[in-house]
Amino acid sequence: xxxxxxxxxxxxxxxxxxxxxxxxxxxxxxxxxxxxxxxxxxxxxxxxxxxxxxxxxxxxxxxxxxxxxxxxxxxxxxxxxxxxxxxxxxxxxxxxxxxxxxxxxxxxxxxxxxxxxxxxxxxxxxxxxxxxxxxxxxxxxxxxxxxxxxxxxxxxxxxxxxxxxxxxxxxxxxxxxxxxxxxxxxxxxxxxxxxxxxxxxxxxxxxxxxxxxxxxxxxxxxxxxxxxxxxxxxxxxxxxxxxxxxxxxxxxxxxxxxxxxxxxxxxxxxxxxxxxxxxxxxxxxxxxxxxxxxxxxxxxxxxxxxxxxxxxxxxxxxxxxxxxxxxxxxxxxxxxxxxxxxxxxxxxxxxxxxxxxxxxxxxxxxxxxxxxxxxxxxxxxxxxxxxxxxxxxxxxxxxxxxxxxxxxxxxxxxxxxxxxxxxxxxxxxxxxxxxxxxxxxxxxxxxxxxxxxxxxxxxxxxxxxxxxxxxxxxxxxxxxxxxxxxxxxxxxxxxxxxxxxxxxxxxxxxxxxxxxxxxxxxxxxxxxxxxxxxxxxxxxxxxxxxxxxxxx
Numbered sequence: 001x002x003x004x005x006x007x008x009x010x011x012x013x014x015x016x017x018x019x020x021x022x023x024x025x026x027x028x029x030x031x032x033x034x035x036x037x038x039x040x041x042x043x044x045x046x047x048x049x050x051x052x053x054x055x056x057x058x059x060x061x062x063x064x065x066x067x068x069x070x071x072x073x074x075x076x077x078x079x080x081x082x083x084x085x086x087x088x089x090x091x092x093x094x095x096x097x098x099x100x101x102x103x104x105x106x107x108x109x110x111x112x113x114x115x116x117x118x119x120x121x122x123x124x125x126x127x128x129x130x131x132x133x134x135x136x137x138x139x140x141x142x143x144x145x146x147x148x149x150x151x152x153x154x155x156x157x158x159x160x161x162x163x164x165x166x167x168x169x170x171x172x173x174x175x176x177x178x179x180x181x182x183x184x185x186x187x188x189x190x191x192x193x194x195x196x197x198x199x200x201x202x203x204x205x206x207x208x209x210x211x212x213x214x215x216x217x218x219x220x221x222x223x224x225x226x227x228x229x230x231x232x233x234x235x236x237x238x239x240x241x242x243x244x245x246x247x248x249x250x251x252x253x254x255x256x257x258x259x260x261x262x263x264x265x266x267x268x269x270x271x272x273x274x275x276x277x278x279x280x281x282x283x284x285x286x287x288x289x290x291x292x293x294x295x296x297x298x299x300x301x302x303x304x305x306x307x308x309x310x311x312x313x314x315x316x317x318x319x320x321x322x323x324x325x326x327x328x329x330x331x332x333x334x335x336x337x338x339x340x341x342x343x344x345x346x347x348x349x350x351x352x353x354x355x356x357x358x359x360x361x362x363x364x365x366x367x368x369x370x371x372x373x374x375x376x377x378x379x380x381x382x383x384x385x386x387x388x389x390x391x392x393x394x395x396x397x398x399x400x401x402x403x404x405x406x407x408x409x410x411x412x413x414x415x416x417x418x419x420x421x422x423x424x425x426x427x428x429x430x431x432x433x434x435x436x437x438x439x440x441x442x443x444x445x446x447x448x449x450x451x452x453x454x455x456x457x458x459x460x461x462x463x464x465x466x467x468x469x470x471x472x473x474x475x476x477x478x479x480x481x482x483x484x485x486x487x488x489x490x491x492x493x494x495x496x497x498x499x500x501x502x503x504x505x506x507x508x509x510x511x512x513x514x515x516x517x518x519x520x521x522x523x524x525x526x527x528x529x530x531x532x533x534x535x536x537x538x539x540x541x542x543x544x545x546x547x548x549x550x551x552x
Contacts, residue, residue: 001094001477002027004070005038005084012064018046029478033470036075036083037090037477043080054080091470092461094477098532099457106479106539110487111152115327118144120334121246122159125238126170127385128197129245131370132336134391135416138407138545139367140334141251142492145543147332150487155328157255159319162235163263164312169193170238171231177202178224183386195386201237211236213243214256245392250400250545257322259315267318268310271349272303280352295348295359313342317349324350324357331362332490337413340366365490367412374420398423401546405432408492408544428507431500435537436549438503442534443550445515449527456528463525468509472529475505479536483543492544499540506533 006025013020023046028039043058050057055076062074062082070090075083098105120140123133141156148154161167173192181187183194192198204211205220211233212218218236221229246252262268272288275281280291281303288304303314323331333339343364350357372379372389382390394403402423409431410416428434464473479498486494515526538548 001086001090002038002481005040008065008068008070009040009042009061012061013042013046016060016064018050020046029474030083033467033474035077036073037086037474038084039077040082040084041080043082047080058082088461088464091464091473092459094473095459095464095528095532096457098476098535099453099528102535103539103542105535106483107149107151108480108484109151110484111147111150113151113153114329115155116147116152116330116332117155117157117323117326117328118147118332118334119157119159120144121242121251122161122335123242124161124166125235125242126166127193127195127238128382129242129391130385130388131372131391131394131418132367134249134394134403135367135370135407135412136334136336137246137249137251137391138404139365139412139492142404142408142495142544143332143334143365143490145545146483146486146492146495149483149543152330155255156253157257158253159257159259160239161259163260163315165191167231167235170234171227173198174201174205174230174234175224175227178206178230193386195382196384197238197241197386201234204237205230205233209233211240213239245390245395248395248400249391249404257319259319262315262318262322267322268315271314271318271321271353272310275303275349275352278352278354290345290349290352292345292348295344295351297344297348301345301348313345313349316342316346317353320346320350320362321353321355323362324355332365333362334365334367334412337366337368339364363490365412368415370407370416370418372418372420379420394418394420401436402430402432404545405435405496409496411491411493431496432546433552434507435499435503435541436547437552438506439534439537439541439548440550440552441510442506442530442537446527446531446534447550448516449523451524451527453531456524456531459525459528460521461525463522464529466512468505468512469529472502472505472509472533475502476532476536479540486543495540495543499537499544502533502537502540506530506537 005027009025010020023042025042026040030036030039043061044054047054047057058076058080062076065074070087071084072087073085075085077083118140121133121137123129144154144156169189169191170193172189176188176192177199183192206222208220208222210217210219213236218233220233223229272281275290280294282289282291286306287302289300290303292301293299301313302311304310320331347359350361351359379389381387382393384390397420406418406423407416422430426433482494482498486492513526515523515530517523541548
């Protein structure tokens with residue numbers, strides 16, 4: 001509708017011989033329906049160039065557009081705003097568009113099918129996924145869905161940090177359990193992993209289990225002295241477990257990339273060499289430093305330590321060079337807030353490669369920590385993980401739908417309290433239940449009616465005249481804008497908030513009206529409106545990876 005109004009204004013200005021080549025026509029929404037459904041400040045933009053009072057310009061436009069059937073009234077307001085009040089026909093077009101477009105309603109082509117990668121979760125394969133990984137999974141997967149709905153060609157990617165000291169600590173922890181050393185013993189590795197899952201890996205290694213991950217099978221040797229074999233098996237075991245948990249979380253990936261691969265193909269070495277050749281590296285105290293201060297960092301950073309090992313951000317630079325070489329116009333990295341310090345370093349390394357990579361590439365979405373509560377008490381640990389709440393714990397307790405919704409209900413950079421009691425409640429206070437119940441309610445009414453979609457599309461628009469109906473139609477019409485906003489801000493919480501508001505509008509409408517009534521004309525009109533509402537609820541929930549049940 002915004003596009004239609006913009007086109008109508010453009011045509012009117014041409015008819016009035018008003019030059020608009022350097023003017024953007026902005027269509028906004030007034031805060032209340034009393035001020036119209038839409039508003040534009042176009043007259044204020046044009047007035048200076050036309051050497052006229054803005055109200056005079058606005059009146060010229062109103063007079064030109066006045067006969068348009070989409071509007072019941074055009075109103076001159078304030079210093080020169082034009083308020084557009086939709087007619088019954090205008091509102092009916094919104095309902096019909098939603099019904100006819102069905103699961104495509106709200107989608108747009110702003111991404112023009114350009115390649116975009118969303119990297120998310122990217123957990124170290126050293127333990128079960130924790131609740132922070134869960135928030136990253138919910139946000140990242142929803143972002144991928146939202147970007148797809150905005151016309152991007154999206155690739156979902158998981159980057160495994162399967163190299164470095166943490167992986168060595170994992171192998172040493174499993175080896176200790178194989179040798180009968182418990183976490184309480186003094187001989188247990190100081191930086192080892194102490195959760196019960198380590199014992200599970202050791203038991204599986206002992207009985208020569210086989211694990212298949214990404215079409216590669218790793219079979220345990222049972223040799224407690226073969227640390228490399230223990231390492232390979234442990235990583236495969238935990239990667240497989242993480243994949244199982246992600247599948248239960250309705251989250252999938254198109255590509256899995258291993259950090260170790262960039263060491264094996266010498267990409268990390270080549271990055272350091274190129275940065276050195278380009279003059280952005282120097283030797284100091286037996287280490288190799290990157291001149292990150294040349295790119296806005298507060299101090300230079302070590303790339304190669306005095307012992308010859310690489311610091312953690314160097315393989316990240318190699319990995320992102322690989323992303324650039326794969327042709328991604330945009331890359332969005334969804335990570336925990338503890339990754340904030342790596343942003344400047346990775347971007348500095350990419351700029352130092354002099355590959356014409358944009359300065360703000362890649363983009364980052366950083367989420368804050370999650371606090372889990374039950375019975376008004378914070379829940380901090382899982383017996384199996386040893387020191388934290390696992391994602392699987394939440395899925396098992398509250399279900400996938402509630403877990404996903406709660407983890408994206410707030411903006412990523414906001415801290416979040418996950419209330420297990422609220423998430424499992426079947427009350428209007430639980431937003432997931434509230435939204436899904438709205439969808440199920442509509443399905444129940446439509447299933448009992450005897451009218452098909454073709455009949456509903458013939459509804460009499462004049463019969464949708466109440467304030468509840470106008471508010472509901474207004475809310476439905478906002479959905480495409482919300483999808484665009486969620487993409488622009490890289491924040492799925494806009495979808496979650498919208499769905500809660502839409503469910504509220506519907507429940508108010510439902511409680512004030514009857515639908516399966518004798519008057520076929522009113523029945524048809526009301527059923528058409530709630531069918532459109534059902535479509536938008538379903539489409540919005542789908543963008544969040546949450547189900548839309550037909551009955552509850």
